[in-house]
Amino acid sequence: xxxxxxxxxxxxxxxxxxxxxxxxxxxxxxxxxxxxxxxxxxxxxxxxxxxxxxxxxxxxxxxxxxxxxxxxxxxxxxxxxxxxxxxxxxxxxxxxxxxxxxxxxxxxxxxxxxxxxxxxxxxxxxxxxxxxxxxxxxxxxxxxxxxxxxxxxxxxxxxxxxxxxxxxxxxxxxxxxxxxxxxxxxxxxxxxxxxxxxxxxxxxxxxxxxxxxxxxxxxxxxxxxxxxxxxxxxxxxxxxxxxxxxxxxxxxxxxxxxxxxxxxxxxxxxxxxxxxxxxxxxxxxxxxxxxxxxxxxxxxxxxxxxxxxxxxxxxxxxxxxxxxxxxxxxxxxxxxxxxxxxxxxxxxxxxxxxxxxxxxxxxxxxxxxxxxxxx
Amino acid sequence: xxxxxxxxxxxxxxxxxxxxxxxxxxxxxxxxxxxxxxxxxxxxxxxxxxxxxxxxxxxxxxxxxxxxxxxxxxxxxxxxxxxxxxxxxxxxxxxxxxxxxxxxxxxxxxxxxxxxxxxxxxxxxxxxxxxxxxxxxxxxxxxxxxxxxxxxxxxxxxxxxxxxxxxxxxxxxxxxxxxxxxxxxxxxxxxxxxxxxxxxxxxxxxxxxxxxxxxxxxxxxxxxxxxxxxxxxxxxxxxxxxxxxxxxxxxxxxxxxxxxxxxxxxxxxxxxxxxxxxxxxxxxxxxxxxxxxx
Numbered sequence: 001x002x003x004x005x006x007x008x009x010x011x012x013x014x015x016x017x018x019x020x021x022x023x024x025x026x027x028x029x030x031x032x033x034x035x036x037x038x039x040x041x042x043x044x045x046x047x048x049x050x051x052x053x054x055x056x057x058x059x060x061x062x063x064x065x066x067x068x069x070x071x072x073x074x075x076x077x078x079x080x081x082x083x084x085x086x087x088x089x090x091x092x093x094x095x096x097x098x099x100x101x102x103x104x105x106x107x108x109x110x111x112x113x114x115x116x117x118x119x120x121x122x123x124x125x126x127x128x129x130x131x132x133x134x135x136x137x138x139x140x141x142x143x144x145x146x147x148x149x150x151x152x153x154x155x156x157x158x159x160x161x162x163x164x165x166x167x168x169x170x171x172x173x174x175x176x177x178x179x180x181x182x183x184x185x186x187x188x189x190x191x192x193x194x195x196x197x198x199x200x201x202x203x204x205x206x207x208x209x210x211x212x213x214x215x216x217x218x219x220x221x222x223x224x225x226x227x228x229x230x231x232x233x234x235x236x237x238x239x240x241x242x243x244x245x246x247x248x249x250x251x252x253x254x255x256x257x258x259x260x261x262x263x264x265x266x267x268x269x270x271x272x273x274x275x276x277x278x279x280x281x282x283x284x285x286x287x288x289x290x291x292x293x294x295x296x297x298x299x300x301x302x303x304x305x306x307x308x309x310x311x312x313x314x315x316x317x318x319x320x321x322x323x324x325x326x327x328x329x330x331x332x333x334x335x336x337x338x339x340x341x342x343x344x345x346x347x348x349x350x351x352x353x354x355x356x357x358x359x360x361x362x363x364x365x366x367x368x369x370x371x372x373x374x375x
Numbered sequence: 376x377x378x379x380x381x382x383x384x385x386x387x388x389x390x391x392x393x394x395x396x397x398x399x400x401x402x403x404x405x406x407x408x409x410x411x412x413x414x415x416x417x418x419x420x421x422x423x424x425x426x427x428x429x430x431x432x433x434x435x436x437x438x439x440x441x442x443x444x445x446x447x448x449x450x451x452x453x454x455x456x457x458x459x460x461x462x463x464x465x466x467x468x469x470x471x472x473x474x475x476x477x478x479x480x481x482x483x484x485x486x487x488x489x490x491x492x493x494x495x496x497x498x499x500x501x502x503x504x505x506x507x508x509x510x511x512x513x514x515x516x517x518x519x520x521x522x523x524x525x526x527x528x529x530x531x532x533x534x535x536x537x538x539x540x541x542x543x544x545x546x547x548x549x550x551x552x553x554x555x556x557x558x559x560x561x562x563x564x565x566x567x568x569x570x571x572x573x574x575x576x577x578x579x580x581x582x583x584x585x586x587x588x589x590x591x592x593x594x595x596x597x598x599x600x601x602x603x604x605x606x607x608x609x610x611x612x613x614x615x616x617x618x619x620x621x622x623x624x625x626x627x628x629x630x631x632x633x634x635x636x637x638x639x640x641x642x643x644x645x646x647x648x649x650x651x652x653x654x655x656x657x658x659x660x661x662x663x664x665x666x667x668x669x
Contacts, residue, residue, distance in 0.1 A: 036493045038592060171639070199638050202598060204588040207385040208633035215378045228495060228590065235589040239515035241506035258497035259589075 026069040027062070027320065029054070029310065030089035031303070032110065033102030034077035038228045041254055042299050046102045046124055047072040048292050049303030053311075056287070063311045064318070070307070071095065075106045082106035086113060096320050097122065099306050102299070104128030104145075104175050111135055120325045122310050124302035127250070128174050132348040137326050139348035141306040141339065142271055145175060148249050149182025151354050151370050152222060152269050156183075156247055157190060159356075159368060160267075162219040165194040166244075168209065168233070170225050172201035179224030179249045194222075199229075206233050207240060214242045224249040231255065234262040253297040260362035270357050271298040271339040273366045284338045298339070305337040381512060382634040383627065388518045388587065390626020391525035395580035396603035397610070397618035398532065399453075399573030405549040405613040406569045407465060412476040413456060414577055415600020416483035419593065421449040421578020422585035423487065426496050438501050442524075445582060446575035453574025454567045456483075462563075480600075487593035495592040498585045521583045528576060529619055535572075536615060545569060549613070602629075605649045611662025620660060 031050050033043030047070070054068040062068060071093050073085035082101050089095045090113075097120040101107040107126035114121050114137060121138045123131065127145045132138050156162040165187065169180035180196065187194045195216060197209045210233070213221060221237075223230060223246050230252055237246070238261075248255075248268035255263045274285055274295055284304060288296040296304075309332060314320065317328035334342045340352040358367040396418055403411045424445035428436055436444070460479050464472045502520060506513040536542040547555045548565045556562055584599060585591045602625055610621025625645060632641045652659060 038493070038495050038590075040494050200641075202642075203638055204584070204595075204598070205385075205389055205629070205633075207388065207587075208382055208630045209638065211378065211381050211385055212634055215381070231497065232589045235500075236587070239504045239506070239517050239587075241513045241515070 025066060027064070027066050027311075027314065028069045028071060028093055028095045029307065030086075030093065030095040030098045030100065031070055031072040032075050032082055032085045032089070032098070032100035032106060033072065035072065035074040037076045039077040039103075039226060041227065041297075042125070043072075043074065043077075043102050045254075045297050045300040046100065046303040048288070049124070049296065049300035050099050050307045052288055052291055052300075053304045053307035055291075057308070057311055063314050064320070068307070068311065070099075075101060075103070077103055077106065079106050079109035083109050083113065086110045090117060090119065095119070096314075096322075097310055097325060099124060099303060099310065101126060104131060104178070105173070107131050108174070111138055114138065118322045118326075120310075120322055120329060122306045122329065124306040125299050128178050135348070136330075137322070139329050139344055139350075141302045141309060141337075141342060141350060142250070143352060143354060144349055145178030146182040146185075148269050148354065149179035149224065150186040152179070152224075152247055152249060153183045153186035153190075155267070155269070155356050155368060155370070156220055156222065157187075157192060160220060160245065160247075163192050164217075164219050165192070166197055166213045166216060166218040166221045167194050168197045168199065168213070168221055168223045168225075170201055170229060171198040173225070175226075175249075175251065176224050180222070183222050183224070204232065206236050210237050210240050210242055213244075214240060218244060220245045220247055222247050224251060226251040227254050227259075231259040231262070234259055234266075238262045250298055253299065256359055256362045256364065260359065263359045264361065265359065267356055267358050267367060270355050270364075272301050273355050273357055273364050275364055275366065280336055281338050301338045305334075305339050305342065309334045309337065309342050377512075378634075382630055384512070384514060384518060385634075386627035386630035387623065388515075388521050388626070389630055390623035391521050392580045392584050392587070392599065392622075393603045393606045393626050394529070394619045394622025395525055395576045395583070396599060397606040397622045398529070398615060399577040400604050400607040401610070401612050401615060401618040402569050402573045404607070405615075406545065406566055407461070407472075408469065409461060409472050410476060410604070411461075411573075412473075412600070412604075413460075413479035413483055414573070415596030415603070416480050416487070417449055417453055417456075417574045417596070418577045418581035418584070418600060419487060419591070419596035420452055420483065421445050421574075421581035422498070422591045422595065423491060423496070424448045424578065425501075425582040425585065426498060426591055429501055430499070441501065442579065442582060446578045449578030449581075450571035450575040453570040453577075457567060457570040462566075484593050484597075491591075491593065493593060495590040498589055498591055501586060517583075517586060521587065524579070525583075528579060532572065532576070532615065541565070541568060602645060605645060608649060608659055609652055611659030614659070614661040617659055617661035 031047055033046045034040055035043040050070045054070045058067045075082035075085055100123055101110055102125050104126040107123050115135050118137055123140045125142050127142050129144050129146050132140055167180050170176035184194055246266040250270050252268035253270055312334050313328040313332050317324040342350045345351055354370045356368040357364045399414045403409055425441050428441045428444050460475050504517050506515050544560045544565050548562055606621035606625040607618045610617025629641050632644050
């Protein structure tokens with residue numbers, strides 16, 4: 001009897017699962033990101049940002065007389081899980097466009113499939129250079145790794161006077177590697193000296209590397225990594241008494257929540273600043289804080305912008321057809337973005353400014369703003 | 376040379392943690408011939424306990440009390456695990472107990488994920504971390520504390536095992552369970568005691584691990600647990616002194632590899648070492664060669 005009951009409930013579950021398929025009254029946008037696990041803060045921010053945008057757009061009447069529906073699946077930050085999520089979004093939910101993946105590695109894994117399926121992708125946060133290459137249907141709302149990495153190098157040299165840097169990066173992560181490489185290329189171009197220190201994704205103990213860095217007497221450490229690693233590394237640097245400035249990339253966003261004291265005075269490149277006085281930025285920060293009870297990080301802002309930009313493109317195209325939508329995205333000029341106006345170059349990369357933030361007493365302060373230039 | 380000594384201190388820090396965890400493996404193996412793969416998870420729970428005692432109470436407990444309470448609860452957890460999962464299998468083939476241990480390890484990981492969630496807890500520093508200068512070396516206070524307390528507890532353990540009655544009983548049970556029963560030793564209690572001590576020391580290792588690396592998450596015990604297991608085999612599984620030596624050696628080898636070769640090679644070298652030891656001296660550095668009866 002028990003067995004029968006179990007079987008029936010399994011059967012029932014599978015029926016309900018398949019029953020929630022698509023209908024044609026909504027515009028369905030898929031989101032893929034790490035919603036659980038050690039990187040969940042990024043995925044949840046993207047999901048929240050996207051949902052906030054959808055809610056606002058729906059309240060204002062939607063697009064093409066339809067409501068926006070955001071369908072978010074967990075990638076756990078893992079490429080295989082990301083591909084599974086993509087397949088589910090494509091086959092089961094029949095999405096019109098994808099806002100994601102959140103990580104470069106996951107987006108790259110999904111990209112090849114999406115190119116074949118001709119699904120329009122606007123990733124809010126995948127910064128790896130190759131994400132938009134050879135893929136007419138792939139766009140992004142953030143700037144690329146190489147742009148960010150070289151900007152960090154220019155900032156380090158011009159503003160902080162760094163001539164001898166330690167570059168500490170995660171060799172298992174495409175994002176971390178990409179930024180480090182661009183930073184080192186820029187230092188090469190300027191004939192400055194640097195030393196690379198690599199660590200692995202599984203490492204917890206960084207004391208050996210940090211002791212070597214301390215011994216090397218560098219002016220600054222460039223550390224392009226995500227908050228979980230950055231926090232652990234800065235904590236250990238602090239206990240070892242390593243007393244040089246650290247510079248990071250947008251993966252540092254949110255460092256002030258748990259690591260304000262060890263990150264104090266350090267710099268990182270970011271997409272926007274919460275403390276920006278512009279009206280649309282402040283509206284976004286207020287609405288987001290009201291909705292979720294925490295202030296938005298850059299990923300939430302990018303996802304919010306990505307949904308708005310995608311909807312603008314759908315409006316321009318006046319159609320949900322993939323080809324029309326891709327054409328509209330290529331020609332898009334979206335001015336009201338929180339992270340700076342979005343227009344795409346021929347690869348699908350945005351042309352936008354970069355903000356250097358300093359962590360001071362647990363608050364983001366805009367230290368410098370580097371305007372976009374044609375490369 | 377200065378750099379070398381600094382790296383050596385880093386190695387001792389990591390090694391202390393491995394040694395503490397390795398003792399749990401070796402004690403349990405010594406007494407019931409079981410590789411307790413759930414030991415890394417006890418270490419993880421110890422860290423969570425410390426987090427809860429340190430930050431979720433309405434008043435601030437002193438650091439030493441946080442440690443003692445966490446060790447106590449980890450000891451209870453260890454006893455509970457033994458009573459629930461291993462006791463019934465004492466007469467069963469070794470492989471059954473081993474599989475149960477692996478199952479227990481996975482169970483505890485996912486239990487922690489259910490209770491605490493997958494998002495890491497950030498361990499704020501419980502002690503002053505500013506470095507102190509000793510003979511021109513800046514040494515982290517946390518490192519001093521880790522090394523100092525580890526050695527203190529190891530000495531305490533040695534005194535317990537070699538100088539007290541229950542310690543003597545423990546050694547007796549590990550030598551011959553049946554004969555120990557005939558001598559009037561309550562074997563069940565001694566086994567529980569072994570799990571309790573091993574788990575408490577494992578929890579201490581977990582607390583230092585979390586404090587040094589600042590994060591607590593459900594799978595944090597997996598890799599250090601494996602490394603500590605290697606340390607126990609390296610030193611001679613079943614031998615407490617061997618586990619300590621093994622722990623420190625693995626810690627130092629790891630740090631030196633990271634410092635002078637590349638962090639890429641750490642796991643290759645450590646796990647390769649395990650294979651080499653098993654090939655040439657299966658009983659480890661301090662292990663005795665016992666002939667198995669066929």
